[in-house]
Amino acid sequence: MAYKASENDLMAYLYGELEGKEKEAMEQYLLENAEARLELEKLKQLRTLMGQVRDKEVIVPTLFVGDHRRSYFYHAPYFKTIMSIAASLLVLMLVGKLFGLQVGYVDSEFKLTFGKSEESRPLEKISSPATITQAEIQQMINASLQENNEAMQASWSETQKKLDVSITRNLALNSEKIDKLVRQSSDASQEQIKEFVAGMQAENVKLVKNYFQLSSTEQKQYIEGLLVDFAKYLQQQRNDDLQVVQTQLKSLEQNTDVFKQETEQILSTIITSVGNKSSLGAKN
Amino acid sequence: MTETLLDIAMMHSDDLIAQAKAGDQNAQGKVVQLWYKRIYNFSYKFFQDHDMAMEVSQKTFISMCRNLASLQENARFKSWLYKIAVNYCREEARKKKSSRSLSFDVVWNKEAEDSPQWESSSHRFDNPERQFQQKELAEALQDAMLELNDEQREVVIMKEYEGLKFREIADALNISENTVKSRMYYGLDALKKILERKQINKETIGYGL
Numbered sequence: 001m002a003y004k005a006s007e008n009d010l011m012a013y014l015y016g017e018l019e020g021k022e023k024e025a026m027e028q029y030l031l032e033n034a035e036a037r038l039e040l041e042k043l044k045q046l047r048t049l050m051g052q053v054r055d056k057e058v059i060v061p062t063l064f065v066g067d068h069r070r071s072y073f074y075h076a077p078y079f080k081t082i083m084s085i086a087a088s089l090l091v092l093m094l095v096g097k098l099f100g101l102q103v104g105y106v107d108s109e110f111k112l113t114f115g116k117s118e119e120s121r122p123l124e125k126i127s128s129p130a131t132i133t134q135a136e137i138q139q140m141i142n143a144s145l146q147e148n149n150e151a152m153q154a155s156w157s158e159t160q161k162k163l164d165v166s167i168t169r170n171l172a173l174n175s176e177k178i179d180k181l182v183r184q185s186s187d188a189s190q191e192q193i194k195e196f197v198a199g200m201q202a203e204n205v206k207l208v209k210n211y212f213q214l215s216s217t218e219q220k221q222y223i224e225g226l227l228v229d230f231a232k233y234l235q236q237q238r239n240d241d242l243q244v245v246q247t248q249l250k251s252l253e254q255n256t257d258v259f260k261q262e263t264e265q266i267l268s269t270i271i272t273s274v275g276n277k278s279s280l281g282a283k284n
Numbered sequence: 285m286t287e288t289l290l291d292i293a294m295m296h297s298d299d300l301i302a303q304a305k306a307g308d309q310n311a312q313g314k315v316v317q318l319w320y321k322r323i324y325n326f327s328y329k330f331f332q333d334h335d336m337a338m339e340v341s342q343k344t345f346i347s348m349c350r351n352l353a354s355l356q357e358n359a360r361f362k363s364w365l366y367k368i369a370v371n372y373c374r375e376e377a378r379k380k381k382s383s384r385s386l387s388f389d390v391v392w393n394k395e396a397e398d399s400p401q402w403e404s405s406s407h408r409f410d411n412p413e414r415q416f417q418q419k420e421l422a423e424a425l426q427d428a429m430l431e432l433n434d435e436q437r438e439v440v441i442m443k444e445y446e447g448l449k450f451r452e453i454a455d456a457l458n459i460s461e462n463t464v465k466s467r468m469y470y471g472l473d474a475l476k477k478i479l480e481r482k483q484i485n486k487e488t489i490g491y492g493l
Contacts, residue, residue, distance in 0.1 A: 008465035
């Protein structure tokens with residue numbers, strides 16, 4: 001009675017995986033426990049219901065797996081890594097052998113050399129000048145400076161002399177040349193001027209003569225013409241004046257005639273008027 | 285459970301596995317032929333999707349061929365093979381969750397239209413109405429199974445449809461036998477409730493079982 005079936009046992013019983021004593025205990029429990037019986041029944045019903053789902057048929061596809069399943073030791077990844085490192089080391093060694101590579105570490109000095117190593121030659125070179133003192137160096141420098149100065153001085157004075165000589169020579173040559181040129185030019189110019197002036201005078205005389213001749217004949221002609229014109233003008237003027245005087249005289253004559261007639265008329269009118277007045281007075 | 289010729293062949297395949305393990309490609313091919321249908325059906329019930337089931341099955345068998353040499357005991361081949369399949373199922377499920385796209389096949393459901401299953405079905409000569417009802421019930425049950433969580437679904441399929449012993453399931457999932465039984469119990473319980481909710485039982489199906 002004390003047995004109480006667990007869920008796990010119920011499952012095992014349902015699927016027939018309970019055996020021996022446990023199975024018996026479970027069957028006994030089910031006989032006595034209606035509730036558990038009912039539950040088991042329901043589960044069995046569920047299983048039959050689930051049994052309605054059938055397997056699907058399927059066509060098995062061809063699988064290409066390749067030949068990888070046999071894993072040889074050289075397929076392991078670490079093997080590849082180790083082999084590649086070994087190969088690169090081998091190449092390095094070979095190259096080192098061919099080019100005489102030497103690697104060394106001596107006196108805190110790492111050396112990587114190709115070809116034959118030359119043992120610390122630069123070190124000796126550096127150590128030798130350390131024995132000379134500062135004063136000696138100073139002396140050496142001074143001596144060399146002095147030598148240099150002297151040589152400089154000598155060459156400088158020499159070049160100075162050479163320069164002087166060449167300058168004076170050049171000067172002399174140049175002045176002579178210039179004098180000659182000036183003299184030549186002055187002589188030439190005096191003669192030329194004389195000739196030029198003479199030529200000029202002759203030409204001028206000729207020109208003036210020609211000019212006066214030409215101008216005198218032209219002036220004569222011109223003056224003659226002028227005189228003739230003037231005489232004609234005077235003649236014309238006198239004729240014009242005479243005509244004017246004649247017309248004036250004629251008009252004066254006419255005027256005096258008109259005036260005479262007018263006075264006669266006036267006199268006649270006066271006479272007639274006076275006669276009438278006297279006859280009238282007489283009648284009265 | 286009625287045992288087919290294939291099941292019998294699987295039960296007595298120790299020699300074949302030994303040969304396959306030794307590297308015999310022919311033997312490996314035979315092992316694949318023997319077990320492919322089981323692994324396919326396991327993953328099909330897990331996903332309810334033909335393509336994913338094919339994917340998982342192929343990956344499982346490729347992995348099997350490559351790693352068979354590392355199998356310690358030939359007797360544990362079955363749980364070892366299911367262990368591989370379960371791991372690939374979980375991997376695919378993770379991928380499916382991360383990409384929420386809908387497969388074209390889901391929309392079109394080409395598979396349902398011209399599946400060779402119609403012709404090759406062993407129930408070809410059954411009453412068509414009964415055949416339809418059977419199919420309907422199977423679909424309803426599989427839908428109900430999809431509602432279980434992954435852990436329970438794995439155990440229920442392995443136990444109910446693949447016929448593994450509790451010890452073998454425990455071995456495949458790397459958990460204790462008691463945990464397997466517990467998951468089985470709660471799995472069946474949940475399934476019962478789902479079917480009740482959907483009002484699926486032998487009365488509503490309408491024919492005697």
